[in-house]
Amino acid sequence: MAEQTLYERLGGAYGIAGAVDVLVDRLFANAAVNANEAVHAHHGVAANAPGYKFLVTAWSIEATGGPSCYPGQDMVKAHDELRIDEAGFDAVALEIAATLSHLGVPAAEHREFMDIIESYRPQVVQAA
Numbered sequence: 001m002a003e004q005t006l007y008e009r010l011g012g013a014y015g016i017a018g019a020v021d022v023l024v025d026r027l028f029a030n031a032a033v034n035a036n037e038a039v040h041a042h043h044g045v046a047a048n049a050p051g052y053k054f055l056v057t058a059w060s061i062e063a064t065g066g067p068s069c070y071p072g073q074d075m076v077k078a079h080d081e082l083r084i085d086e087a088g089f090d091a092v093a094l095e096i097a098a099t100l101s102h103l104g105v106p107a108a109e110h111r112e113f114m115d116i117i118e119s120y121r122p123q124v125v126q127a128a
Contacts, residue, residue, distance in 0.1 A: 005065030006116075009109050013061055020084045023099040024049060032091035038082045063116050074125040089125050093117055 056068040100110045
């Protein structure tokens with residue numbers, strides 16, 4: 001039997017969607033994440049939440065080895081106008097890690113997902 005993908009070990013679409021639901025609410029409320037005015041505008045409208053949750057869920061499904069379903073832009077284009085610096089990336093990564101811990105994601109899956117997030121740092125962070 002083949003080893004399960006991270007997608008499967010995280011509970012598939014339902015497990016990931018549930019985690020993203022919690023994560024996005026936390027990101028919208030996080031002062032450090034929203035200190036960047038461009039990100040605040042991106043996150044700050046409550047009406048954006050369902051669509052943002054959908055995109056983050058679809059991206060996470062694909063990134064963890066699930067089916068291809070992400071209809072959004074690549075990470076460079078998606079973050080181009082947000083002017084995310086190292087501190088901003090770290091604030092989001094910390095919130096992701098805290099959410100995974102809060103939800104009881106096992107250590108191996110937690111590390112594996114955070115490694116995926118970290119691999120996107122060069123595509124998301126803009127040089128000063």
